[in-house]
Amino acid sequence: MSEVLDRAESGRAVTGTMGAEVAALPPHMILMAEETRDGVPTYWVSRGQIIAVLKAVKAAGRLRMLFDLTAVDERQRQTRTPGLPDSDFTVVYQITSFDGPLDDLRLKVAVSADDPTLPTATVVWPNANWLEREAWDLMGVVFEGHPSLRRIMTPPTWVGHPLRKDHYARATERPPYTLSEDDVFREQEALQFKPEEWGMQRHSENSDFMFLNVGPNHPSVHGVFRVMLQLEGENIVDAVPDIGYHHRGAEKMAERQTWHSYIPYTDRVDYVGGVMNNFPYVMGVEKLAGITIPPRAQMIRIMLSEFFRLSSHLVFYGTMVQDLGQLSPVFYIFTDRERVFEIIEKICGFRMHPAFFRIGGVAMDLPKGWEGEVKAFLDYLPPRLAEYDKMVMQNPLFKARTKGVGIYSTEEAIDWGITGPGLRATGLEWDYRKKAPYSGYEHIPFEVPTAANGDCYDRAAVHIEEMRQSLKIIRFCLENMPEGPYKAEHPLAMPPPKPRTMHDIETLIHHFVGIGWGPMIPTGEVRSCIEATKGLNSYYLTSDGGGMSYRTRIRTPSFIHLQQLPLLARGASIADLIAIIGSIDFVMADVDR
Template sequence: MRPAKAEVSQAGTSQVRHEWRQELTLADLPELERLLGDRPPRQQSTADKILTLWIAKDQLLAAMQLLKTQSGPFNFLFDLYGVDERLRQDRQLLPAQDFTLVYHLLSLERNQDLRLKVALEESELHMPSLCAIWPSANWYEREAWDLYGIVFDNHPNLRRILLPPTFKGHPLRKEFPCRATENAPFALDEQRQSDEQAALKFDPRDWGMTAEKADHDYLYLNLGPNHPSVHGVFRIALQLDGEHIVQAVPDIGFHHRGAEKIAERQTWHGFIPYTDRIDYLGGVMNNFPYVLAIEQLAGIRVSARVECIRVMLAECFRILSHMLFFGTFAQDVGQLSPIFYLFIDREKLFAIIEAITGARMHPSWFRIGGLAQDLPNGWHTQMQEFVDYFPKRLDEYQVMVMNNSILKRRTKGIGQYSTAQALEWNISGAGLRATGLSWDLRKQRPYSGYDNYQFEVPTAEGGDAYDRCQVRVEEMRQSIKIIQQCITHMPAGDYKADHPLTTPPDTRRSKQDIETLIQHFLNVSWGPVLPKGESCFAVEATKGINAYTLISDGSNSSYRTRIRTPSFPHLQMIPVLAKGLMVADLIAILASIDFVMADVDR
């Protein structure tokens, strides 16, 4: 690693973050330009510099088909979500009508993003479905219908996904209240109770299950929603022929808390603790994309010290998350001892996290423009002790778990998919790298100074349950290397940027300067007011790519916060992975995905 020097300018550290990006223009997509013909798209300027095009509804399908198959294809449907534009203060600046559908595409070959938007009137909330082009569009379109009421024509199963079937309304619409106290008191009369009970009845046809053989019956089995092997409140409806799976249909939403709705009524700073509860095993890794998206929107530049500390803490939580995955993976396939050893090791690292941040799992320690506080005295001694200790333990776990012949027989060749299939289903992180594709945002799009660190991106070739675990084991070794470089080359500097939107400001200034004190009072009581604009930032999180897209209309809270989590699309692939296998194989597949239901449901 290049030693980070204290005298490196703040401008220099911020510039490094975007060196990978070559801005995409419509001229770089001549085939798309010709397709749109005499109705050229309107371009929108955004803080993230992603090419953003507004196109007509009837142009969408042809444009998507072209973008997926053209040279340097945009073959990764990164995200799909809606926006209710009706109360937006800067609405007149956009071609938006009442609602907007946003399609965020990614080209791994180009290492570039493209954002297409379609404006919709409230009276015509119909869009063609993309399921025939991207199978991963299925859940995203169901989510947009569930939360906004946008109908997707020709969708194979357009039903609620995050909310119960009896739910009334579409909660991300602006007229839907943010607080329960804004509604009438809850009442459960006999009729409503009867309706709710009727909705619980299981009809295989509602789940898309059909009898493939007329000469015998199938067994239908609920796995979950409360079962240790589903790692949270998660249900899978199984259609079985003996012990072999004919169909497996995931049922999510039991953990949905309306995080994106909550963001509309919290200040920019006040929403940081809520991000910790998305992937609740990721700790500050959840703060990372959120604060980076805000800093990108507001033009805030942080010091090299802040970048280094953020990287160090993020890699600590990568190890913590992977340790729990490793232990539960072994437990799910029959090894009980490893998880107890790994919990002991997690406690050692949690003790260091608590010494630095004051909390363990949910420290909410990253701030807009910096950190909550500087590193305490003696932090490097504790961190160095763990860095020296843990690699030897990993070697022992490699022998105990990964070299175990029973575990290999249970997981090799199970839940296998190729790189092409992974891209079809929106798979990122270790699940994608296990297929042999070395795609890691820390390398492809280095942020927070990651290009200053020497580390490898582990990959595998089989793309099965075993490989997904092995990749994560190797990622822990690489995280240790990164943390060691942070200890050795921790730069000097401020832990908070000198910017009026940084919240809270450096206490040394607020106690001496009345203008800083006033700004501090306003930022804490009302929240900082960010400039108008749109900003998306993605990081390589513990379970894959995690991104926050923030839309500001110039107020003290977000007009729209979109949380793109990796676990949401990962679970969508379960029916493909499980078909034809046995129930015991499904348990190994679930263990290898490494999902958290709060990350799925938000």
């Protein structure tokens, strides 16, 4: 079995409530338990029993979420634990409970390369739809009974499954690219819209449907993606999102970068979230390596993350208002965002993508005079937010466009995997920083904003109140910043501080090896999660004991949230659709990775 972290390091016991429930299932349903480095209860389930187990897990609690579903290609694994079921591909189900204290569960199913098939989990959780499509597209696992198992990230003409270990990672590993006339014709044919292939009908009993293509370069879709609308008059009968235009293989790139050099790639996932993307990744590596982070580094991470939460929420606020017809607020709001970037730049050296977090801490200490800059901003922004309340939230036109539009309940949010402001807008007071605090959030006083109706207006209101809470958290960091090192003194926390690099030969060798090969992270797997700008962002990391990740799974909130769009759009008007899209708060790099 894999080595288990001490409970004080992992932050939870090896078995929780959900783990005990699964262990109590009939023996024929569970093959075995596995101990993992993050302490999450992990069980191997036979292929024929996985749906029965998922149904039992969901039925045991009102608020059980399929948090993630992914696959791992085990065929080149060197240090796989002896005694585990034989597996060419392992399909991993991550499940979370919202009923009480955080209680995770991990289920694994072994499938062979000769018959990589599983029954679909969409019969249990609807949000399994896109997750299974992604696992088929990128890993080649077939989910029998899936309502629409087709490519989601790669073009329909793509050959192979890119996340498999035997699939090439770079174009330089292939012959020069050519495109014959026949290939051009085939690609053009694949681009033609055929409603039946999208699960749509051409006719109703009373009329012919009209089909409208919104995107992929429409200003209201907030990025390069499109929505195919099936219309009957002014009403939307169906809306099918088409994503993948932004996909660049972020998970595949992790297999070609050292643990340390991959950090800048994470910045580009939620590209308005900045260092918030570094956070779950470096925490996951630190869990694998057993690195304890100094208090000052933890507080710096929290402060910078909350600054980027402000930056992201300001983008959401300004662009959503602009989508609904108010032009003036976006100019004022983006001016405030520039003030945020000025502080981030003075601390980190970069604005949007500073890649400032490091394995074991942060890149450098806070500069002289940072306190004055931060304090001035904390005094500046609250009056501006109060002014925007009058300008936007109390505006009768904004209310008319957002109240009662795009409603979903707490149960629907859980079924579809919604987290973050979208979940809290339904009335559920659940924030990862409170329920499973990390990096010292448990010591910081702040409230969790909620609303009641779960509509577009409430989602905006929760975002705005979260900005006020972020200011409260930043003020606490300002007034309680501890002294001490900004980086852990650990051989796997690299590179060493620059003043010491040229001081002695041991440190110089450590720097040379660490930069050239990367730290050798112990074998194991962990899931690390944070309350990111748009919801829960998680990294599921698998180490084979080398200087690079064997498998990096990035679970982003935007990908999960966007697939709920058809449910919210049916029966709405096109004008309502624009408000719904704006209220979801997503960016396409966070969707496509």
